[in-house]
Amino acid sequence: MGDLALEDLDIPTLVMLTGEAVRARVTEQIHAAGFADIRPAHGFVFQHLIDRSPTVGELAEQLGMTQQGASKLVVELESLGYVTRNSDPADHRVRRILLTERGTACITAARQARAEWQAALAQRLGEPAIATLATGLAAFAEKLGIEESVQRRQVKLPPHER
Numbered sequence: 001m002g003d004l005a006l007e008d009l010d011i012p013t014l015v016m017l018t019g020e021a022v023r024a025r026v027t028e029q030i031h032a033a034g035f036a037d038i039r040p041a042h043g044f045v046f047q048h049l050i051d052r053s054p055t056v057g058e059l060a061e062q063l064g065m066t067q068q069g070a071s072k073l074v075v076e077l078e079s080l081g082y083v084t085r086n087s088d089p090a091d092h093r094v095r096r097i098l099l100t101e102r103g104t105a106c107i108t109a110a111r112q113a114r115a116e117w118q119a120a121l122a123q124r125l126g127e128p129a130i131a132t133l134a135t136g137l138a139a140f141a142e143k144l145g146i147e148e149s150v151q152r153r154q155v156k157l158p159p160h161e162r
Contacts, residue, residue: 015140022117029113035106037080041161045073046099046107047153049083053096064156082106 006014023040030038048054048062060070074097077083082103088094099107122130141147149155 011140015137022114025117026110026113029116030106030109033109033113035109038082038106041073041157042077042082042106043110044155044157044161045070045077045083046103047155049097049099049103050107050153053086053098055094055096059097062154062156077103 009017027038027040044063045059048059054062056071056074057067059074060067063070074083074085078085080102081100083097084100085095085097088096118130125133138147141150146155
């Protein structure tokens with residue numbers, strides 16, 4: 001049986017395979033940077049905390065999961081020191097989820113890891129090809145109907161991560 005040439009694979013297959021491989025490599029780099037207790041599902045929570053502080057109910061809705069499932073993730077992240085829950089200044093009965101300094105540092109480590117992979121690809125392909133690739137993948141995201149959720153940092157947690 002002959003070897004399969006990557007160039008012969010269809011784009012959706014290449015996107016799936018490379019996406020999973022990048023996710024695994026970035027996770028390894030995040031672990032090596034001192035965040036060994038983080039897992040990919042946590043990143044889906046973090047995206048909702050970068051520029052806002054939702055309640056558990058709001059987070060559950062944004063992630064597309066039950067309030068119980070979101071609460072479990074928040075308790076886990078809180079016990080690991082990545083998030084905290086504080087009373088809402090306008091209504092002390094409401095508890096809002098906020099990133100801690102450790103959570104922000106983890107996001108920075110993930111961004112750095114992804115930037116390193118992009119730089120390595122840019123070195124191999126050149127900047128014009130990277131721009132073309134980004135444009136093509138953005139068009140693919142739009143065709144898949146995920147453009148708005150990505151732009152608004154409201155990507156739902158994949159079913160296999162719930």
